Amino acid sequence: MRAASWQDAWTGGRRAVHLGNVADFNAQFLPQSRELRRLGHHYSCLAACYTPHPAVLVLPHHVEEGWLRMLADALAWDPVELHSGIADEDTTLAEGLAARPALRQRIGGLGLPVRPWGATAGLAAEPGRGGAGAYGTDGTHTAGGSLEAVRRFESKAESHALFTRLAPGHPAVRVPEQRPAGSPRGLVRLVRERAALGRTVVLKAPHGVGGYGTVVLTADEVGTAGGPRAALRELRAAGVLPPGDGILVEEHIPAHRRFPDLTFDGVIAEDGGVHPVGVAVMDVEGVNYRGATVGPGVVPKALAAPARAFGEEVGRALAAEGHRGWYDIDFVVDPGGRLAPTETNLRLTGPAVAFMLRARLDAVRGPAGHVVRTIDQVPLGARLAQPALLDQLALVAARLTRFGVTLLPTIPTAGFEELPTVGVALAARSLDELTAAEAVLRRALLEPADLWGDLESEAG
Structure with a gap:
């Protein structure tokens, strides 16, 4: 009998309904504003790739x-059934769906797995027989995780x-040393002590996503600001x-030159079994996540094997606490190659999209071996409405196709922001092809006036 794969564990190997509830999920942990909600709605476009083969896509922004x-x-x-424009910067996806009973009924009547970004009260995909799932609203337990476990281990x-x-x-x-500050005064004291020793520290809010709420603070920066109290005041x-107590002070780990940031992704099946998905190299700018690369040869076995072993054990512990569905563990790799775990995410993540795309391309194009890179924010040289951006x-x-590289747009809705960007994924058979394609892509989108004429003539 064939062993269950992570795709079996995730959806029973079936197509699914994808709910773009990134902003809803984040609102459980982060102070909300119209701007943060709007940005979360942009990121929800990644819902197209919550599984390798969607059936229905429900998005807050119009696409x-x-x-x-x-x-x-x-x-x-x-064919994928698309429902977009469900919410805006003043509403969540759950609120948008609550105002559309016909759409809720449609989703519930399909009998398909329903996969959100993560477990959210008021928006849940309740597991059913065979992992199919049904649309529900109580949020007590979902294929995106149990709320209790999610809220604890996020x-x-x-x-x-x-x-x-x-x-x-x-x-x-190696687990970095971490201490709770306990109070604003305690935070000042801990930062002062470490700055006096010339040490860099990492300050972490109790919860955060994509780098929000995490700061790397050097001793020089503390001195330049006029001391720890002034430095912390500037950061807030x-x-x-964020304001308030609960800040954690963590040891800073110097990063490996070639592989500074890794992540392990896995799926916990309904029976509690842990199914590894893979290890990715993350692109982290400062403390902010920007994308990930997956595929053969991307992560050396000497790093991938211990990341997987530790990731699986973390998965078993999370399963014992009631979590079901996707999870990951992020690591900083020190110069000697030891892995420093920094956080768990009991939900889908940006690297999950790269794994989904790789799985789909390997399945439909074969043979297995695609290398996929996601880039969530490629700067644009001008603000562009969606039709112009897609053109x-x-x-x-x-x-890029002529060079054997496939371009897949992942976040097409942020092209008209004040700082316009687009999210993409690139797929190829080698890292060299990806690197060359990324350089062409970035230049073309940042300097369209110089290149569009050449590109149009080539396309013609």
Whole structure:
């Protein structure tokens, strides 16, 4: 009998309904504003890739049908039912769905697995027989995780305690020292003590996503600001650190030159079994997540093997606490190659999209071996409405195809922001092809006036 794969554990190997509830999930842990909600809605476009083969896609922001056609053509998807424009910067996806009883009934009547970004009260996909799932609203337990487990282990203090308990059995893992500040005065004292020793510290809010609420603070920066109290005041005024207590002070780990940031992804099945998905290299700018790369040869076995072993043990511990569904563990790799786990995420993540795309491309194009890189924010040289942005991406995609690289737009809704960007994924057979394609893509989108004429003539 064939062993169950992570895709079996995730959806029973079936197509699914994807709910773009990133902003809803974040609102459980982060102070909310219209701007943060809008940005979360942009990121929800990644819902197209919550599984390798979606059946229904429900998104807060409006998206053009042409975007979905580009993905479907490249990934050989069967027709995908699209519902977009469900929410805006003043509403969540759950609120938008609550105002659309016909859509809720449609989702519930399909009998398909329902996969959100993560477990959220008021928006849940309740597991049913065979892992199919049904649409529900109580949020007590979902294929996106149990709310109790999610709320506990999304905490950076709780995840650190879990890592500390499990690490003794993993010689390649070193858990950074972490101390709760306890109070604003205690935070000032801890920063002062470490700055006096010339040490860099990492300050962490109890919860955060994508780098929000995490700060790397050097001794020089403390001195330049006029001391720890002034430095902390500046960080809070800039919105980098949230107000209030609960800040954690963590040891700073110097990063490996070639592989500074890794992540392990896995799925916990309904029976509690842990199914590894893989290890990815993350692109982290400062403390902010920007994308990930997955595929053969991306992560050396000497790093991937211990990351997987530790990740699986963390998964078993999370399963014992009631979590079901996707999870990951992020690591900083020190110069000697030891892995420092920094947080758990009991939900889908950006790297999960890269794994989904790789799985789909390997399945429909074969043989297995695609290398996939996601880039969530490629700067644009001008603000572009979706139709114009998609036209330009189609021209770049045509050029990259000649080099054996596939371009997949993942976040097409942020092109008209004050600082316009687009999210993409690139797929190829080698890292060298990806690196060359990324350089072409970035230049073409940042300097369209110089290149569009050439691209249009090539496409013609």
